[in-house]
Amino acid sequence: MNILYIAALSLGSIVELLILCRLMGYRQLSQMSMFDYVNSITIGSIAAEMATSLEDNFFYPMTAMIIYAAAVIFLSWWSSKSIYVRRIITGKPIILLNKDQLYEKNFRKAKIDLNEFLTQCRVSGYFDLSQLESAILEENGRISFLPKSEHRPATPKDLQLVPGKDALVANIIIDGHIMTQNLKVSGKDERWLMHQLSAHGVSDVRDVFLATCDLNNQFNVYLRSPSDQAPDIFT
Structure with missing residues (x-):
């Protein structure tokens, strides 16, 4: 019974961690500052306490996680409003x-x-x-x-070139499924998509692993590999 109890608490702590991290922002998942690092290990420690709590007091660490996350959100908001507070919490270069x-x-x-x-x-x-x-x-x-300027890579401006503008790329087919919203945002429809697939010799959307299109109408399609084993060219 204790094993099932721990499993349930562990799953619950994972769900709560995901929710709290989402509320605290994506900085928790990127390169962390010292403040982010302290936040992460502290909340993780509380979550571990909750997951391994064999008594009926699991509500206490769960409440502590919520309070700590609320404090982190408040300090993040405060630091965004005050440079002085920001330097205290996150430091400065x-x-x-x-x-x-x-x-x-x-x-x-x-x-x-x-x-x-x-x-x-x-x-x-x-x-x-x-x-x-x-x-x-x-x-x-x-x-x-x-x-130094003499050691930095040359840019098109240095060479007096005018390259074309880069464009965002939309993933319009992922793992055999049409991303309807992405297709709509790119200004295309399924009729256009089917025409592009046909031009690339593709008759079934399910055969496509990934298909992309940028704002310059550059369409690229990557078919499913007949084998999951990539060729070993480094032996």
Whole structure:
């Protein structure tokens, strides 16, 4: 009976976690700041307590999760209204390198050593610090690099080119199912879709794994593979 009870509580805690994370926003799922990290591990710990509660007090951790999530939502709202509060909660960027000057004091403040900094430089493709104009430690713990103008990649503007505008791509068939809303937003209808599939030699929508169309009417279709095993070209 205890096993079934724990299973029910575990499922309940998962559902509550999903709801609370949705309310708190997608930042919980992306690169987290220190504030987001503390939120996640705290709510996760409370959820674990709820899932393994063998007594009849599971309502207490469930209530604690709701109160904690409400506090997080309030602090997030408050920090969006006040720069001072935002700096207290999430911190602010720290300049580690600027104009060929490494700021040792900021390294100590950020609790990051020089070897770790150089590793991050190499991971980002910069093996020579003289190629960098600035390096900034962001609130989420990642380092942003600004290369010097002579070392940054050339852009179409540098080459005096005028490329065509990029366009959003709509997924109009996914796993053999027509995404009606996406098709409508792209300004197309099923008649147009069937004509495009026919032009690509496709007679049945169920044979399509993915079909996309951008705002420039570029249509791409990917058929289901006859085998789930991808070819091994690296042996």
